Amino acid sequence: MKRGAWSDARRAFEDAVSLHESPAALEGLGTAAWWLDQADVVFDSRERAYTLYLAEGDQLGAARVAVWLAWDYWAFRGEGAVASGWLQRARRLLEGHPACPEHAWLELREASMSLFEEGDSERAYAMAAEGIRFAREAGDLDLQMLGLAVQGLALVTSGSVADGMRHLDEVNAAVIAGEMTDLVAIGLSCCYLIAACERVRDYDRALQWCTRLKAFCAKWGFRPLFAVCRTQYASLCVWRGTWEEAEEELRAASDELAASRPAMTGDALVRLAELRRRQGRLAEAATLLNQVEPRGLALLGWAELAFDRADLQTAAEQAARYLRHVPLHNRTDRAAGLDVLVRALTDLGEWESAKASLAELSGIADRIGTTPLRGLDSFARGYMAVRDGHADAARQHFEDAVDHFLRSGAPFEIARARLELAGALHRLGRTDAAIDEAKLATKIFTELKAEREAARARAVLESLPASAPAGAREKPGVAHDSLLTRREVEVLRLVAEGLSNQTIATRLFVSDHTVHRHIANILNKFSVSTRAAAVAQAARRGLLT
Secondary structure, three states: OOOOOHHHHHHHHHHHHHHOOOHHHHHHHHHHHHHOOOOOHHHHHHHOOOOHHHHHOHHHHHHHHHHHHHHHHHHHOOOOOOOOHHHHHHHHHOOOOOOOHHHHHHHHHHHHHHHHHHHHHHHHHHHHHHHHHHHHHOOOHHHHHHHHHHHHHHOOOOOOOHHHHHHHHHHHHHHOOOOOOOHHHHHHHHHHHHHHHHHHHOHHHHHHHHHHHHHHHHHHOHHHHHHHHHHHHHHHHHHHHHHHHHHHHHHHHHHHHHOOOHHHHHHHHHHHHHHHHHHHHHHHHHHHHHOOOOHHHHHHHHHHHHHHHOOOOHHHHHHHHHHHHHOOOOOHHHHHHHHHHHHHHHHOOOHHHHHHHHHHHHHHHHHHHHHHHHHHHHHHHHHHHHHOOOHHHHHHHHHHHHHEEEEHHHHHHHHHHHHHHHHHHHHHOHHHHHHHHHHHHHHHHHHHHOHHHHHHHHHHHHOOOOOOOOOOOOOOOOOOOOOOOOOHHHHHHHHHHHOOOHHHHHHHHOOHHHHHHHHHHHHHHHOOOOOOHHHHHHHHHOOOO
């Protein structure tokens, strides 16, 4: 076991069990099988060991195995309720016992599950502190360091990025120095650091530690752990625009987890769906999301996908549903949901709700202060400003977003911000500058092979006149885009105000049938199926002011 010869260890424990079925031999067999990803042997051996420990009156042994079984039911089978039951059974068995490693493992395992399953960073931090206390009293340095790593990830998740990263760097320095010897504690500590990097888009730090983790996992055969961390690293590759690398990592991780921990494949599939969405392959993205339980990141994926399909109501509902399950103090996870919610609510014309969501997003960006989050906040501010008729304020926000995303090395976000900036500049009459931004956006999307966004950027570019006198502005009532007639633009502006066909007909002194025909033409020209989607398209094209 100490040299990582897991197959040899399994055979030795099987021999021991055949001679005498002791709980210690069964526990050892379960551990060897765990490293070999042999789930059936893991469950059979550990459950028998638990029963025998209880029969012998060894409550510590039974509690130790119960904690492992909680992890097994969560990782192998995705059965959270059963996992919770085993944790509570372990807690009951440990009542009245002095501080020991079993106490520490219980607290740290429950802390990490609380963080990853419920997103509750405050509870995770408090439980990790309790685990550290038990580990310190028991003189177990490995578990003290693991507790510090859990706290570090919890701090980053809640928005205290600098403090959290200091915790995680210290733990991983202890790993490199050889101070830690427990292989599971070492692997988890490294993985928590990469998870923290994903939350704040710290690509360089993640790359450095992922290389070390890969070597560690290869040496000790810790394949499932590295597969999980690869999915987190892949999302950073998506952010940085290295999409081929991201796909390679996600496919490898999905295959690895499907073979060994099928209950843990969801995150890899959701991240692959996000890559497909950005590539413009929306049907494939939906197919991938349909394979995952609709919770957590999957809900966020559905929200973004609905927004791309101009199904604004669904986008807002799914983003709100995602946020209802994320505690307010889990700031990094909430920021992602607020980003899409602000855009969807803005395009739906639900201004008060959009402003409230934007205020929360801005508060998170100010508290955390990372460049990527500042970029998301600036983009959301610009998105709302341009649709509220404040083109110059929008211009400034989109310029800030471009600058933040440039510093973050996020090409897809840069191109999105440049395309929106082009629209704001066009509305200000600065057509030449708008053309330059649209050309840059088109170039970036094309290089990324983001086909749908590239087509949208080309459409914006083609809609701009070849040149315009400096300072020229569009006259009120004149269509900004030759796609629609003047009357269609007039009808669409009234639709955006929430007026019915009958009210619009009365306002324009035309028949209901004429209004219906105008709206049908608008939907056809924009290739959308709903009035709300047409309004959203028109807002993006600058037609509503």
